[in-house]
Amino acid sequence: MTTAAISADAGITEQLAEFVAARPAGGYPPAAAHAGRRTVANAVALAAGAARHQAVTAVAELVSELGGDGSASVLGTDMQLPAQWAALVNGVAVHVEDFDDTHLETVVHPGAPVVPAALALAEHLDATGRELLDAVVLGTEVALRVAMAAGPRHFDRGWHLTGTAGHFGAAAAAARVLGLDRETTGNALGIAGTQAAGLQVALGSMTKALHPGKAAMNGVEAALLAARGFTGPTDVVEARRGFAFVTSPDPHLGPATSELGERWEVERNTFKPYACGIVSHPAIDAALAIRGYVRSPSDVVAISVGVNPIVLDVMGVEDPPDGLQSKFSVYHCVAVGLLDGAAGPAQYSDERATADDTRAVRRLVTVETDDAIARDEAWIRVSLADGTEREHHVEHARGSEARPLTDDELRDKARLVAGPVLGEHAVDALIALALRLEELQHASTLTAAARPHSRKAAK
Amino acid sequence: MTTAAISADAGITEQLAEFVAARPAGGYPPAAAHAGRRTVANAVALAAGAARHQAVTAVAELVSELGGDGSASVLGTDMQLPAQWAALVNGVAVHVEDFDDTHLETVVHPGAPVVPAALALAEHLDATGRELLDAVVLGTEVALRVAMAAGPRHFDRGWHLTGTAGHFGAAAAAARVLGLDRETTGNALGIAGTQAAGLQVALGSMTKALHPGKAAMNGVEAALLAARGFTGPTDVVEARRGFAFVTSPDPHLGPATSELGERWEVERNTFKPYACGIVSHPAIDAALAIRGYVRSPSDVVAISVGVNPIVLDVMGVEDPPDGLQSKFSVYHCVAVGLLDGAAGPAQYSDERATADDTRAVRRLVTVETDDAIARDEAWIRVSLADGTEREHHVEHARGSEARPLTDDELRDKARLVAGPVLGEHAVDALIALALRLEELQHASTLTAAARPHSRKAAK
Numbered sequence: 001m002t003t004a005a006i007s008a009d010a011g012i013t014e015q016l017a018e019f020v021a022a023r024p025a026g027g028y029p030p031a032a033a034h035a036g037r038r039t040v041a042n043a044v045a046l047a048a049g050a051a052r053h054q055a056v057t058a059v060a061e062l063v064s065e066l067g068g069d070g071s072a073s074v075l076g077t078d079m080q081l082p083a084q085w086a087a088l089v090n091g092v093a094v095h096v097e098d099f100d101d102t103h104l105e106t107v108v109h110p111g112a113p114v115v116p117a118a119l120a121l122a123e124h125l126d127a128t129g130r131e132l133l134d135a136v137v138l139g140t141e142v143a144l145r146v147a148m149a150a151g152p153r154h155f156d157r158g159w160h161l162t163g164t165a166g167h168f169g170a171a172a173a174a175a176r177v178l179g180l181d182r183e184t185t186g187n188a189l190g191i192a193g194t195q196a197a198g199l200q201v202a203l204g205s206m207t208k209a210l211h212p213g214k215a216a217m218n219g220v221e222a223a224l225l226a227a228r229g230f231t232g233p234t235d236v237v238e239a240r241r242g243f244a245f246v247t248s249p250d251p252h253l254g255p256a257t258s259e260l261g262e263r264w265e266v267e268r269n270t271f272k273p274y275a276c277g278i279v280s281h282p283a284i285d286a287a288l289a290i291r292g293y294v295r296s297p298s299d300v301v302a303i304s305v306g307v308n309p310i311v312l313d314v315m316g317v318e319d320p321p322d323g324l325q326s327k328f329s330v331y332h333c334v335a336v337g338l339l340d341g342a343a344g345p346a347q348y349s350d351e352r353a354t355a356d357d358t359r360a361v362r363r364l365v366t367v368e369t370d371d372a373i374a375r376d377e378a379w380i381r382v383s384l385a386d387g388t389e390r391e392h393h394v395e396h397a398r399g400s401e402a403r404p405l406t407d408d409e410l411r412d413k414a415r416l417v418a419g420p421v422l423g424e425h426a427v428d429a430l431i432a433l434a435l436r437l438e439e440l441q442h443a444s445t446l447t448a449a450a451r452p453h454s455r456k457a458a459k
Numbered sequence: 460m461t462t463a464a465i466s467a468d469a470g471i472t473e474q475l476a477e478f479v480a481a482r483p484a485g486g487y488p489p490a491a492a493h494a495g496r497r498t499v500a501n502a503v504a505l506a507a508g509a510a511r512h513q514a515v516t517a518v519a520e521l522v523s524e525l526g527g528d529g530s531a532s533v534l535g536t537d538m539q540l541p542a543q544w545a546a547l548v549n550g551v552a553v554h555v556e557d558f559d560d561t562h563l564e565t566v567v568h569p570g571a572p573v574v575p576a577a578l579a580l581a582e583h584l585d586a587t588g589r590e591l592l593d594a595v596v597l598g599t600e601v602a603l604r605v606a607m608a609a610g611p612r613h614f615d616r617g618w619h620l621t622g623t624a625g626h627f628g629a630a631a632a633a634a635r636v637l638g639l640d641r642e643t644t645g646n647a648l649g650i651a652g653t654q655a656a657g658l659q660v661a662l663g664s665m666t667k668a669l670h671p672g673k674a675a676m677n678g679v680e681a682a683l684l685a686a687r688g689f690t691g692p693t694d695v696v697e698a699r700r701g702f703a704f705v706t707s708p709d710p711h712l713g714p715a716t717s718e719l720g721e722r723w724e725v726e727r728n729t730f731k732p733y734a735c736g737i738v739s740h741p742a743i744d745a746a747l748a749i750r751g752y753v754r755s756p757s758d759v760v761a762i763s764v765g766v767n768p769i770v771l772d773v774m775g776v777e778d779p780p781d782g783l784q785s786k787f788s789v790y791h792c793v794a795v796g797l798l799d800g801a802a803g804p805a806q807y808s809d810e811r812a813t814a815d816d817t818r819a820v821r822r823l824v825t826v827e828t829d830d831a832i833a834r835d836e837a838w839i840r841v842s843l844a845d846g847t848e849r850e851h852h853v854e855h856a857r858g859s860e861a862r863p864l865t866d867d868e869l870r871d872k873a874r875l876v877a878g879p880v881l882g883e884h885a886v887d888a889l890i891a892l893a894l895r896l897e898e899l900q901h902a903s904t905l906t907a908a909a910r911p912h913s914r915k916a917a918k
Contacts, residue, residue, distance in 0.1 A: 058687040062680065066541035067526040082525035158700035163653075191666050194622075195673060197656040199692070200700035207650050207691040210684075214654060218673075221521065225669075228517040232666040233658070241617035241659035324690075 012238040013193075015257045016145065017186035020138050020172045023261065025130055026438065028137050032264040033438070036137035038410060040446075041434035042101050042271050043115035044075055045414035047093035048421050048430070048450045051076025055206040056093045059213065063088065072120035073447040076421045083120040084220040087170070090116035091213035095162065096206070097345050098327045099275040099417060103268055104375055104401060106147035106161055107278070107310075110269060112212030113166030114139040117219040118173035122443035127177055129440030135176040137266055139219075142189075143169025144265035149237060149256035154248035163198020163211030164247065168237070170219025178223050183234070185223075190232025192222035193243050203314065204325045271410055273399040274343035276326075279311045280333040282378030282397040287337025290380050293390040297339050297357070302364055302383040305334055309369040319362060326353035334380070335361035344416055376400035407435060421452055471697040472652075474716045475604065476645035479597050479631045482720065484589055485897065487596050491723040492897070495596035497869060499905075500893035501560050501730050502574035503534055504873035506552035507880050507889070507909045510535025514665040515552045518672065522547065531579035532906040535880045542579040543679040546629070549575035550672035554621065555665070556804055557786045558734040558876060562727055563834055563860060565606035565620055566737070566769075569728060571671030572625030573598040576678040577632040581902035586636055588899030594635040596725055598678075601648075602628025603724035605703075608696055608715035613707035622657020622670030623706065627696070629678025637682050642693070644682075649691025651681035652702050662773065663784045730869055732858040733802035735785075738770045739792040741837030741856040746796025749839050752849040756798050756816070761823055761842040764793055768828040778821060785812035793839070794820035803875055835859035866894060881911055 026033070050056050051074065060074055063085040072086030073079070075093065080086070094100050095112035102109055118135040121127070127135075147154075147165035155161060171192030175185040195218045198211035226232065236242045237256060244251035274284050283305045294300060311330050320326040326348050335358045336347040352358055373379075376397045382390045396402035405413070411431045418427045430449045433440065440446065485492070509515050510533065519533055522544040531545030532538070534552065539545070553559050554571035561568055577594040580586070586594075606613075606624035614620060630651035634644040654677045657670035685691065695701045696715060703710035733743050742764045753759060770789050779785040785807050794817045795806040811817055832838075835856045841849045855861035864872070870890045877886045889908045892899065899905065 055689060058684055058689045062683050062687060066529060066543065066683075068528065068541075070525060084525065158705035187664075190661065190664065191669065194658040194661040194666055194670070195654075195656045197654045199653040199695065199702060199705055201692040201695055201698040201702075201705075202649065202653040203700075205646075205649065205690040205692050207653055207689070210650065210689075211653070214677075224521050224525075225517055228521060230514060230517045230666070230669075231664040233660040233664050236658065236660055239660040241662075243658060243660075246617035246658055246660075 012149065012253060012256045013189055013235050014186055015260065016142050016172070016237070017189055018182045019260055020142060020176050021180060021182040021185045023138060025134055028264060031267045032137055033133065035266045035269050036133050036140065037435050037437050038271065039101055039111045039140060039269055040115055040136055040437055041410060041414065041431045043094045043111035044430060044434060044446065044450050045418040045427060046097065046100055047090045048076030049417035050093040050096050051421055053093065053096050055096050055209055056089060059092050060089045071124045073123060073450065075447065075450040076418070076452060078451055083124040084217045087116040087120040087220045088213045088217035090119065091216035092209045095212045096209040097275050097417070098277060099272050099345065101269050101271050102278045103144050103265065104270060104278065106144060106165065107155060108143055108147045108165050109162040109212065110140040110143045110169055112162055113215035113219065114143055114169040114173045116216040117170035118177055119443065119447065121174050121177040121220055123447050125177060127443045129443050130438040131177060132443040133437045135173040138176050139169045139173025140266045140269065141264060142172035145256045145260065146237060149244050149251055149253050150248045151250050151252040153250040157248065158200045159247060160198035160200050160202065160208065160211050163215055164196040166212050166215030167192045167196040167218055170216045171222045174220045174223035175226070178227055180223060180227060184226045186234035187230065187232045188223040188226035190234050190236040191225055191230060192219050193236035194233065196243055204328050268401050270399055270401055271405045273405060273413065275345045275348050276333055276343060277315045277328055279308065279375060280315050280330045281399060282376055282394045283307055283311065283330055283380070284333050284337045284343045285394045285397050286378045286380035286392050287334045288341060289392045289394065290382050290390055291338055291341055294382060294384070297361060299384045300364060300382055301385055302366070303334060304366045304368060304381045306368045306370055306373055306379040308373045308375045309371060310375060312367060312369055319359065320353050323348045323350040323353045330367055331362040331365045332358060334365050376402065422450065426453070471608065471712060471715045472648055472694050473645055474719065475601050475631070475696070476648055477641045478719055479601060479635050480639060480641040480644045482597060484593055487723060490726045491596055492592065494725045494728050495592050495599065496894050496896050497730060498560055498570045498599060498728055499574055499595055499896055500869060500873065500890045502553045502570035503889060503893060503905065503909050504877040504886060505556065505559055506549045507535030508876035509552040509555050510880055512552065512555050514555050514668055515548060518551050519548045530583045532582060532909065534906065534909040535877070535911060537910055542583040543676045546575040546579040546679045547672045547676035549578065550675035551668045554671045555668040556734050556876070557736060558731050558804065560728050560730050561737045562603050562724065563729065563737065565603060565624065566614060567602055567606045567624050568621040568671065569599040569602045569628055571621055572629040572674035572678065573602055573632045575675040576629035577636055578902065578906065580633050580636040580679055582906050584636060586902045588902050589897040590636060591902040592896045594632040597635050598628045598632025599725045599728065600723060601631035604715045604719065605696060608703050608710055608712050609707045610709050610711040612709040616707065617659045618706060619657035619659050619661065619667065619670050622674055623655040625671050625674030626651045626655040626677055629675045630681045633679045633682035634685070637686055639682060639686060643685045645693035646689065646691045647682040647685035649693050649695040650684055650689060651678050652695035653692065655702055663787050727860050729858050729860055730864045732864060732872065734804045734807050735792055735802060736774045736787055738767065738834060739774050739789045740858060741835055741853045742766055742770065742789055742839070743792050743796045743802045744853045744856050745837045745839035745851050746793045747800060748851045748853065749841050749849055750797055750800055753841060753843070756820060758843045759797070759823060759841055760844055761825070762793060763825045763827060763840045765827045765829055765832055765838040767832045767834045768830060769834060771826060771828055778818065779812050782807045782809040782812045789826055790821040790824045791817060793824050835861065881909065885912065
């Protein structure tokens with residue numbers, strides 16, 4: 001950290017505020033718009049699907065018992081809450097199954113903090129679908145730019161970026177829905193940015209999902225407070241005692257604003273095909289592929305997988321005692337890939353985490369890490385009882401930037417997660433609305449489509 | 460950071476949780492009880508006095524417009540809000556004038572996060588005065604212990620400890636009021652601890668006061684969530700990717716639990732006599748003392764003050780443009796001490812910050828820093844127009860641990876801050892209640908006494 005580096009980068013927060021406040025409606029390329037729609041589609045399906053998860057109901061009941069009614073929907077329910085609390089509950093719900101979206105370079109899951117913040121205020125203020133999409137695209141871009149500014153060592157130090165950088169994205173999205181000017185948006189970024197938090201020690205507990213929930217909520221509050229004249233530090237990203245320098249030993253401030261509005265990081269957002277930490281997805285693909293070469297799992301005597309070192313950093317739990325912890329176990333990921341041929345929410349239940357067969361196969365897995373293996377790459381080598389070996393190499397994981405899910409695959413995923421709550425037809429309708437978001441006169445059409453009507457009617 | 464150091468300190472969070480959950484009612488020495496009562500008295504007076512501050516009304520109006528009624532009081536008003544929102548507003552209010560309490564070793568202002576959290580839940584649950592005092596004493600102790608664990612370099616890195624360590628204290632206090640067991644208290648500390656935040660860049664904006672407000676609110680929420688089975692990391696303080704190691708390059712984990720329950724850090728909490736950052740208080744004392752040797756401020760041609768280096772670190776603003784910034788200017792502190800013979804809220808108004816006389820005297824001040832000068836020590840040397848000099852040395856600042864405010868001085872301070880809102884007789888009654896807190900059958904007697912009854916009656 002040098003004084004020169006800081007002053008050369010002065011004004012980053014102001015530039016981001018200007019970007020959010022002044023960008024014209026739809027002022028981004030078609031690919032960014034498409035990414036924004038998919039980010040919304042993925043998030044609303046996940047939130048609706050998680051409406052009955054214990055972590056979600058605990059938060060929803062807490063705030064609704066202590067507070068009053070509001071004008072923003074809890075997705076997948078008929079509950080309406082004050083905007084910041086709806087953002088909180090939906091933020092938890094999007095993230096709680098670890099099945100959301102990912103910007104792999106920064107390991108930010110932007111949909112969980114950004115979409116609930118934008119959606120709650122859009123519904124509260126009866127914004128249009130276009131306004132909602134603008135807020136999601138710009139808010140996501142800000143979250144990713146700030147994450148890049150914090151640099152990779154922010155992650156290494158132990159921060160969960162979906163919580164930290166998520167605060168900036170949620171505040172930017174909320175400020176955009178409110179139509180705040182540049183100066184007020186800068187205050188909103190300051191008010192939210194100083195609350196940026198989320199420790200990696202929370203991974204494996206329900207509190208991990210609270211990180212984006214709180215980011216969404218704090219972003220909404222920050223924008224509303226700024227609109228009332230509440231002041232925050234308008235150099236919160238780049239100041240010496242601001243976000244980047246306090247939380248990272250090696251900030252990379254340049255990428256925060258370089259080619260801002262020309263190159264769109266939001267286009268690099270990807271969507272998880274598997275319900276666990278994304279860094280294990282290449283290993284799951286490898287396990288799924290090798291399955292075709294193995295007659296029966298009982299023939300397997302040893303499994304080696306080669307992955308990028310980040311995998312053991314964040315998913316190194318060897319013998320997870322419950323479903324939540326199993327999402328942070330590359331050993332479990334490989335085992336269910338091989339045993340079940342799947343890695344959906346069902347594979348990360350308490351039952352599967354503690355089943356005899358998964359525990360036995362997990363014990364066979366050896367993980368080798370290598371910096372030369374990319375984050376979306378893996379290899380697997382399986383030794384069989386007959387003395388032979390099988391190998392497979394995954395160049396790019398499914399759902400990665402190089403091999404993105406199609407819109408149809410995204411809809412299939414939405415059916416998988418939200419079908420049990422909304423019904424499959426309703427999920428298809430919800431995703432269709434999200435994928436033409438800017439045509440909606442009322443953003444609330446989307447939230448209305450995420451209510452469990454059919455179930456209510458059936459009662 | 461070594462693995463050995465971490466494993467040797469495993470279980471700190473659990474030990475703190477055990478301390479909070481298992482300590483018997485009143486299980487602390489008389490000096491700790493006295494400190495707890497004074498912490499409450501000081502906080503409620505400050506909060507009531509700040510009820511009409513713009514930062515406080517902005518937050519109160521935001522949450523009350525979006526949410527519903529509740530059962531916890533906003534001090535100094537007739538407003539009742541949901542418990543976590545009352546904690547938020549009162550937390551902002553206690554801190555907004557920078558006139559609250561301080562544990563000087565860690566520069567934590569524990570009353571602002573801890574008292575509002577305990578008070579809101581105590582009122583919500585109709586707890587006794589004894590239960591409230593227990594929660595404040597134990598919560599304050601936890602805040603200070605965690606601050607010590609983060610070590611001095613946590614502060615140096617740019618964290619505002621009243622926000623960061625405040626989260627732990629507020630959660631501990633809230634858990635105690637709820638009567639949570641050890642395990643659930645551990646979850647509450649984890650849920651709150653991962654939200655610990657507050658960047659020093661926010662000093663000088665309204666957002667500084669939001670730090671303890673959010674700590675209080677997040678602590679209340681964390682305890683309520685934990686009570687509903689929401690899980691958090693129960694090793695949040697000491698884990699490798701937990702609070703101390705992520706936020707500090709040099710944690711001192713030992714003091715977190717050494718002689719816990721035997722030596723009481725809460726006894727070292729002190730109460731500010733001046734309405735600005737505490738590190739400038741010795742310099743103010745010096746200016747007030749030298750005033751007796753100066754016929755007229757216009758005779759002064761130069762002023763040198765010697766202080767501990769931390770003063771320029773946090774209060775180095777040379778020409779503050781408004782009242783808020785003037786609280787972070789040792790130059791302004793010395794100037795008003797010399798000109799006005801006082802350093803109360805009136806000295807940190809926008810008017811005084813920009814007045815010609817204060818600006819002129821500020822320009823005469825040279826600050827010399829010296830590690831050999833203690834944090835509660837200062838000297839001043841004034842050069843007069845006739846060529847003579849006057850010097851004064853302050854060994855221990857007024858209000859410091861070595862020279863604490865008496866209960867009478869604390870009541871006088873309460874009159875100064877809360878008198879304009881409640882009236883002086885009502886303030887005296889409020890302080891008298893706080894100073895015999897454990898005798899109250901209902902903690903809500905205290906909050907009722909902080910309502911502006913007399914003003915209402917007079918209307």
